[in-house]
Amino acid sequence: MEQDGENFRDSIGTINKEGKRAWVFPKKPSGKFYNYRKLVSYFLLAFLVLSPFIKINGNQFLMFNVLERRFNIFGFPFWPQDFHLFVVSMIIGVIFIALFTVAFGRIFCGWICPQTIFMEMVFRRIEFWIDGDRGAQRRLDKQKWNAEKIRKRVTKWIVFFIISFIIANVFLAYLIGSDRLVQYITDGPLTHVSTLVALLVFTAVFYFVFAWFREQVCIIACPYGRMQGVLLDNKSIIVAYDHKRGESKNGRKKFRKGEDREALGHGDCIDCMQCVHVCPTNIDIRNGTQLECINCTACIDECDAIMEKIDLPKGLIRYASEDEITKKEKFTFTPRLKGYSAVLVILIGVFVGMLFLRNDLEANILRLPGQLYEHKEGNIISNVYTFKLINKTTKEIPQVSFKLLSHKGTIELVTHEKFIVPAQDLAEGTLFIEINNAALTGDKDKLKIGVYSGEDLIETTTARFLAPRSYN
Secondary structure (H helix, E strand, O other): OOOOOOHHHHHHOOOOOOOOOOOOOOOOOOOOHHHHHHHHHHHHHHHHHHHHHOOOOOOOOOEEEEEEEEEOOOOEEEEEEEHHHHHHHHHHHHHHHHHHHHHHHHHHHHOOOHHHHHHHHHHHHHHHHHHHHHHHHHHHHHHOOOHHHHHHHHHHHHHHHHHHHHHHHHHHHHHHOOOHHHHHHHOOOHHHHHHHHHHHHHHHHHHHHHHHOOOHHHHHHOOOOHOOOOOOOOOOOOOOHHHHHHEEEEOOOOOOOOOOOHHHHHHHOOOHHHHHOOOOOOOOOOHHHOOOOOOOHHHHHHHHHHHHHHHOOOOEEEEOOOHHHHHHHOOOHHHHHHHHHHHHHHHHHHHHHHHOOOOOEEEEEEEEOOOEEEEEEEEEEEEEEEEEEEEOOOEEEEEEEEEEEEEEEEEEEOOOOOOEOOOEEEEEEEEEEEEHHHHOOEEEEEEEEEEEOOEEEEEEEEEEEEEEHHHH
C-alpha cells in the first residue's frame, strides 16, 4: 500500500520535485458515477443560475446583499435585525456538512461544491472539447507556439472569459438583486461605471480561478480538506482503494493474459495508473486517504472499466470505510454521528421556533440622545423619541400609529398621526410622549408601546421614560 514509505505526503500532487507547479492534465472521465454527477451538476447549475431570478411573494429566492445587509433565503427576507437568525442558519449549515463528512467523507466537494461543478462540468469539459483528451493536451502543452496551438489557446481563453463574465453577472445578481442588475443592464454599462468595474473584477477573479488556479483552490485555499482530517475516522465512508484485495501478499503487478495472479500471490491491481491519470488533483488513491482527494469518483469509474476489461470483479476502488476493507464491518450509525445528528435537530428546532416568533414589523423607539425631560403645565412630563419601523414584508403597512399600553398618556408624532410603512422599507421620525407625573413610579419608568395598523395591534416595543427624581 505504501509507495516510497510516506514520501507522497511530503508534498501535494500538483507540485513537482523542483517545487514548481505541475500542471494537471486529467483523462476525460466516464462511467456510472460520472453520469450521476453530471445529472446532479446540471440540476445545481440550473439552481444556481435561476435562484436570483425566481421570486416568492415578491422576494428574490436567494439574495445576499452584504452592502445593504439584506438577505433572502428561500424567499424569506432577513434584515440586519435578523442577523441572529442568519448566524444560526450558518451554524446549521456547518454542522450539516460536518455530519456528512463524518459519515461520507468529502462527498460535498465531489458532488455539490460550486468550485468542483464549474471546474469539472463546465470549464474542464470545454477544455476536452477544444484541446482533446489527456494525451492531446499534454502534446499541445509541449508543442511550440504554431498556428494550431495559438488557435486553440485563444479560442479556449475567449470562451473561458465569456463564461466567467456570465458567472460574474449571476454572482452580482445575488449581491445587489436581480431587478437592479437587469435595470443596470437596461440603462447601459456606462451609466453605472462603478458596477461595471466591480463586474470586471469578479470576471477576472473567476477567470483566474478556473483558467489558472483550478484544482489549487481545493488543495491550498479551501479549509475543508483540512477539516476532513479531523472529522474522518475508520468508520467514515469514503472513496477508498481496497488494499487487501489489490495488494494481496506480494503486491500489485502488471496484467499478463492467462496468468494465475492468485497463485502467484499478487492482488487484483494491475498497476495501470489509470486511476491516477483520471484524477483531477493528480493523486494516487492507492496511497490511502489524502487531503487532495475530493471524492469525485472518477477513479472508481476508471478502475471498474479496467476490471471489466480483464474479467475481474469491480469495486477495487469504491465507496467504503477503512473498517469495511480491513475488518469487513458494514457502516453503522455511530455514537459520534448520533451526537452530530442530535445537535443538528436541536439547532433546526431552535431556528424554526425563531422563524415563527419573528415579526413582520421591527419597531425601535429610542430617546433622542442628549435630551432630558420637559416639565409642562398640569404636572405633565414630556420626553422626545426617535422611532424606526422596518417592514419585512412585500406589502405596505397602512395607517400606522402608536399607543401607550402600560401608562396613561399621549403620543404625538412630529409630522402626522398616521402614516404608511412602505413594503420592504423603513419609516422613521420623531415623536413626543407625555405622561402625568402622578402616573409614574420612578425616574426611569419602562413604557410598553403598541404599534397599530388601523385598529390592529401588529407589534409592541419598549422605551425608557425620564422624569424628575424629586417628584417620585
